[in-house]
Amino acid sequence: MKTRMKEVRAFVIGVVVTLLLTGSTLVIASPVVRELIFGVSVRIDGQLLEFEYDMRPFIIEGRTFLPVRAIADAVGLEVDFDHATNTAILTTLVSTATRFAETFISGTTGSHRAQVTASANILGITHANVVEYSVAAQPEIYSQHYLAGNYNRIVGVFGRIDSGGTPRDVAVTIEGDGVVLYTFSLSQQGTTHTLDIDVSGVQLLTVGINVTSGPGGAANDRTSWAISANIY
Numbered sequence: 001m002k003t004r005m006k007e008v009r010a011f012v013i014g015v016v017v018t019l020l021l022t023g024s025t026l027v028i029a030s031p032v033v034r035e036l037i038f039g040v041s042v043r044i045d046g047q048l049l050e051f052e053y054d055m056r057p058f059i060i061e062g063r064t065f066l067p068v069r070a071i072a073d074a075v076g077l078e079v080d081f082d083h084a085t086n087t088a089i090l091t092t093l094v095s096t097a098t099r100f101a102e103t104f105i106s107g108t109t110g111s112h113r114a115q116v117t118a119s120a121n122i123l124g125i126t127h128a129n130v131v132e133y134s135v136a137a138q139p140e141i142y143s144q145h146y147l148a149g150n151y152n153r154i155v156g157v158f159g160r161i162d163s164g165g166t167p168r169d170v171a172v173t174i175e176g177d178g179v180v181l182y183t184f185s186l187s188q189q190g191t192t193h194t195l196d197i198d199v200s201g202v203q204l205l206t207v208g209i210n211v212t213s214g215p216g217g218a219a220n221d222r223t224s225w226a227i228s229a230n231i232y
Contacts, residue, residue: 040064044074045157045228046123047194074194076155076230097230099129100145100154103205107131107143111222114143114209120226122159123192127228131207132161134224139211144204147176147231152200156229158184159192168223169213176202185212195229 040057042049051057055067068088072079078091107114117132133141158172171185174197182197199205209225 040066042066042071044071044194045125046159046192047157049074076232097232098151100156100227100229100231101129101131103145103147103151103231104131105144105146108141112141114141114207117226120161120228122157122161122226122228123190127157127226130226130228132224132226133207133209134222135209135211140208142206142208144206147199147202147205149201149203151202151231152198153232154195154197154199154229155232156195156227157192158186158195158225158227160186160190160223161226162222162224166223167213168211170223170225171210171212173208173210175206175208177204195227199231 037059038056040059042051042057049070051067051070055070057064057066059065068090069079072090076097080089080091081087082089101116104114104116112135114131114133117130119126119128120130120132121127131143133143135141160168160170169185169187172183172193173180174182176199181199181202182195184193186193207227211223
């Protein structure tokens with residue numbers, strides 16, 4: 001009987017993983033389902049991922065199962081599934097990627113400035129070669145990036161990198177050739193925002209940073225942010 005139950009559990013796990021890989025809806029009526037625990041949280045570089053209802057991670061018999069496609073998309077991997085061999089195929093894009101910082105051509109200067117920095121710590125994670133935005137007396141700064149129509153996608157993270165305790169709200173606008181492509185805001189300290197932006201055909205990209213609340217004017221009120229990203 002124990003051997004039979006192990007075979008049943010193995011079969012159910014195989015079905016569940018296959019469905020999660022393919023994005024299909026999971027509907028199983030079996031006593032084994034009672035051993036499934038949903039509600040597993042996943043963070044990548046400090047960013048909490050959100051999953052579709054039928055793609056939620058789960059635990060069965062102490063083992064945690066994650067949806068391969070969703071995780072691969074979050075870390076910038078190409079994913080495919082070979083149905084003939086039941087094989088998940090992940091392809092790294094890092095070898096063909098350029099660091100977003102390497103596209104930097106100009107930015108705001110002075111005490112409030114945008115610049116390329118060798119490394120920065122975003123929520124406890126050290127990132128190499130980032131674009132840093134340091135805001136003091138002036139709440140709005142920008143950086144410009146020459147893409148020359150050679151890239152299609154920016155994948156990375158935006159977050160605060162200074163250790164100051166002053167809460168700040170920040171709004172970010174990303175434009176391609178003068179057209180707004182993407183906007184977002186962060187309204188509390190200790191958070192990040194995941195970037196996945198279509199920049200197909202863009203020649204000149206502009207990133208605008210606007211600190212919308214918090215004390216300003218004094219040098220000790222400086223707040224710093226950074227974009228750590230690859231561009232493909």
